[in-house]
Amino acid sequence: MNSSKNKILFAVNRTKPNADILVKRLSGAAKRENFECVIEGKFPPPEDAFKDAKCCCVIGGDGTILSCLSGAAKYGVPIFGINLGKLGFMATFTDSISDEEFLDMVNGKNAEMETRTILSASFGKNRFLALNEFAVKSQSPAEILSAEVLADGEFVADFVGDGLIFSTPTGTSAYNLSAGGPLIHPKARVFALTSICPHTLSNRSLVFDSETKLEIRAKNPNAVLIRDGNVEKSWRGEPLFVEAAPETVKFVRPAGHSHFYILRTKLGWGGNPRTQR
Template sequence: MKPLRTVALVVNRQKSGAREIGDQLKQLGQDRGVEMRITEEHPLPNGYLQGCDAVCAIGGDGTFLGVVPQAVEYGVKVLGVNLGKLGFLVTFSPDGIAREFGRILDGDYEIEDRTLLEACDPEGERRICLNDVVVKQTASSRMMMLEVFANGDFVNEFACDGLIYSTPTGSTAYNLSAGGPIVHPDVQGITLTPICPHTLSNRSVIFSMGTEIEVRTDLEACSPQVTLDGHLRFTESIAFPLRIRVPSTTVTLIHGKDYSHFLTVRTKLHWRENTL
């Protein structure tokens, strides 16, 4: 792969040891003549990643997800160091990144393109995310009614606490906690999973990549909120009807040479290793 000549480090200062790792990686890069940038600001300053070859998020999956929109905007590759709990996205350990960072800078790494979701409000404002778009009732004690259409075809009216629309990458996040399926990252589609549906037969639905989903609700009967990767992105009064689709743009992840998707899943979910 192409060597990395300009690298940004995004440090979550709330994570123990993050600053030290950031300083260590900055020095490793500078020793190789790589232009290194480092910030603890969240969200990222506007244009921070412009001109970078890669960005390294040091923290947890939340830190990683926070850099994705700007990484997509400027075509920057993303990798992450795990100082959080699960860490499905931040696949390098502190010890692992210390060993491999030099090789990564020299171009000894693998890349993987991951699909995104795009949400659009009636005013045409578009936002992207890597994991999920979640529509939930602001008042947690009340159920809401949500109508879902796929390419104009009525799917169902869900009586539930909310709906999760996830990418394959996001299938191991909120979707999994809500009983949704684990979807391999190579599958290009959208998974809809209802949150605590009133009708027990309501289960996850997987839509093809080319599907445009529309979500409607009665704003006089409920107070919904829309979050993308855990962040509130739309004002509720103008968010509906909300349209969700898979955009043509992707985000490029950097992995080590020994990366395995199923090894990550087995490790994080404590599945059994093969004993046969």
């Protein structure tokens, strides 16, 4: 985290209980330590709000973090996620964090920085970034998707089914996992392609290295691109390119943060089933 910067940006999902109380408490503590605190009133926050920020304290849940992707990636601002939602895979902290703990970690004490790969999808003059995944589907929910996929110009396969998911390691515990895709450690420089309800049962997930550029040629005249759960745009006749983006997103984590602990607790992994009742 850049120690020379003095601005803390607060991105707050005010629909969450206690969000206003929490941002008031933490921003008040930061101001007493001479930090400049900006509580962004717009949601999602505009990209320019991230300029010159030391970190972005996101109060809400994983969905709130996803809304901050563009600005955080553009300006290289670390995300300090406080979970007021349900699962909270990306938002590490809770509203029980003390003022002292918050300020220590903002200043780099008892904290570590984790870098996450994100994906880029482009067609024509359009370019989008995703922290979890891109999905390609037919615009009509009753229509199957038929698409040809190439990797660095080499034909991979024709995919026929309900759609395709292109997932970052971060996103493999989200839509990709629900569709039967693999879990990938967030430090791996790879991304996954998972077919949704494929008509050919032998179609299984594929994992590509971060240097691979995929080209998707949808045969449907009304295919749509979905970014982190939000429909972005439909396109006709143009190839869609998906690849690991040169941008990354950083997260502030407590020292000793364990990805496997998160998986065990959030996904309900147990111990030895023979010893459980």
